Amino acid sequence: MEQLQYHEGRTEISQLGKVALIERLTEGTACCGDDCAVLGDGPKKTLVNVQTLVEGVDFDMMYTPLRHLGYKSIAIAISNIAAMNGTARQALVSVAVSNRYSVEALDELYAGMHLCCKRYDVSMVGGDTASTRAGMVISVTVVGEADEASLTRRSGASHNDLICVSGDLGSAYAGLLVLEREKVTYQANPDFQPDLDGFDYVLERFLKPEPRTDIVAALKERGVVPTSMTDVSEGLADSLLHLSRASGCGCEVYEERLPIDYQTSRVCSEMSRNMLPVSCALNGGKDYELLFTVSQKDYEQVKQMEGVHIIGYVTEPGMPALMVTPQNTTIELRAQGFQGVDQ
Amino acid sequence: MEQLQYHEGRTEISQLGKVALIERLTEGTACCGDDCAVLGDGPKKTLVNVQTLVEGVDFDMMYTPLRHLGYKSIAIAISNIAAMNGTARQALVSVAVSNRYSVEALDELYAGMHLCCKRYDVSMVGGDTASTRAGMVISVTVVGEADEASLTRRSGASHNDLICVSGDLGSAYAGLLVLEREKVTYQANPDFQPDLDGFDYVLERFLKPEPRTDIVAALKERGVVPTSMTDVSEGLADSLLHLSRASGCGCEVYEERLPIDYQTSRVCSEMSRNMLPVSCALNGGKDYELLFTVSQKDYEQVKQMEGVHIIGYVTEPGMPALMVTPQNTTIELRAQGFQGVDQ
8 A cells, every 4th residue: 555654754834834835735826825716717707715614623612603603604705705805696515514413403503604695695506514523514615706807816015005904803812712711611610600791792703703795895886996905814914914925015004003892902901811902903813804905096085984994004025014013113023823733 | 602502302414314404404595406506697607516525534544645635635526517517627625634744744635636637627726724623624616617508417317318327336435445454454463564456446446536527528529418417426326316306207227237347346255244246336435437317319329438338217207216136126226324424
């Protein structure tokens, strides 16, 4: 039989980092490094995105209602279509489960999926189930469309473009922190009643994110085509680095401009190690907000857009990705490595 | 926190069966029950298929070379496009692994994927990696196209149509049996050298299946559009039941007409419980051959096609799916339940 070990050396995935790993694995292919694959030769492009969620890594069954999980799995795939200024049209779902799950559990999961599809006018055109030895794996493929003229990639930002972000940042991670805290307390004492009062917003942000298709619609209405865009799935720092790297520019954002909800700040102050809210915003992830750049000429338009914050600007090629603090010191933003694998 | 248990009752997935489960979960949606989702309003259709492979269920790392696994994961997704008489064009890959896997291991996996993409003229347009706590999960989305006039669904078979199958059946399962036997022997004695002599064909059939795009091309060349088609991924019985059910007809196939390779027969005779080769063909699965029906007028054309076997015919609506033995007794074909979950 052929041997499984082909190489003498062994490089850990965490040594390389996710971006470099994907570049290495897809070298010489048509993979674009955008949020979706872009298909079609004509002016109407087809966008395709696949999201895989793995139990124990991407979700914890201890505090994730199945209906919410179903909703979220569709929502984050739609978010990737929105991140290219496109419109999601169809979803294909593949769920692999162990026999720990009942038919009724899958009913709940799919009920959440159908709800999200309905809300965002997406047709479920494919469903499949498979089996695992343990746990659940959800794979969602979303197909969308965009006109070539409005399709927005990560690579189009230029020097002096304005950097904008929708909604607020760090709240999904704050929600996760609350749930993890309650889980630990529950494990110590199963009679314990979870105390989630006053955290409804951050919990909803984590358990049931909404893709920002409303921002895509608002941009269209105002005739603004962003020069580059991505969604904030692994934290603002990661998303900024993606845009910078793809566009070959630097960027500078202002800490005091970062939109952070008061519940996020409250969760941070309650945490034992006194976490900084800005750390949640930069590195927390799972916000599924849109990060985009626009040309200076569109300043008046984006300034008036509800829920859009101008947080900085694009700097010259060769410059790093920086955050300026209120004390006017600059911090270089870095990726947080390969999320999950090296945790 | 919302409760995870919503229902008093609990129905096991194995009680319901895979087909009924998927129908239940996707009720009221545009899911078609075909091998791919079909998108587009015009005469040119876009086909999309997602395949998820889970370590420990769909593959065993003990005897699966990573390069073969990569090849196979693309091949079976392409097979689903072929199963609708379409042509695969693009592939998107998402691989979730634990830190047990090195970068070099992923290199091997992707090398196999690239090889299969190249061989079948498919562009890899999206690649992603994620993490699991344990094991590997591979998700492949393949996008293809078909003209509306040649697109073949499962539902078009009519009474008296001929039932055809490509290649041979049961050999992939025979290959799996050989590998499982060697694994057990190895586990009992790690100094043991595997004896795979004379099984090269069945091993290749299991480890590195080829999608039958050549059959799709040959059908086109001869101007034959099948009335219905699917691929043989879970055994001939399962595929026949899919076509029968979708077309609302019965079917009758002849045991002596089923194409079975001599290596498959040899593996069966060597197995301790003296397995019947026809059982491998009916229930073994993973052959990725094409099962299709053609109208009687195309008899001369398909008779001349290399590697195509006419194994029976479609019977009237309301009739069951039957196999006629050489002794002229009939056996009703049944699905083997939910593969994997209830193993």
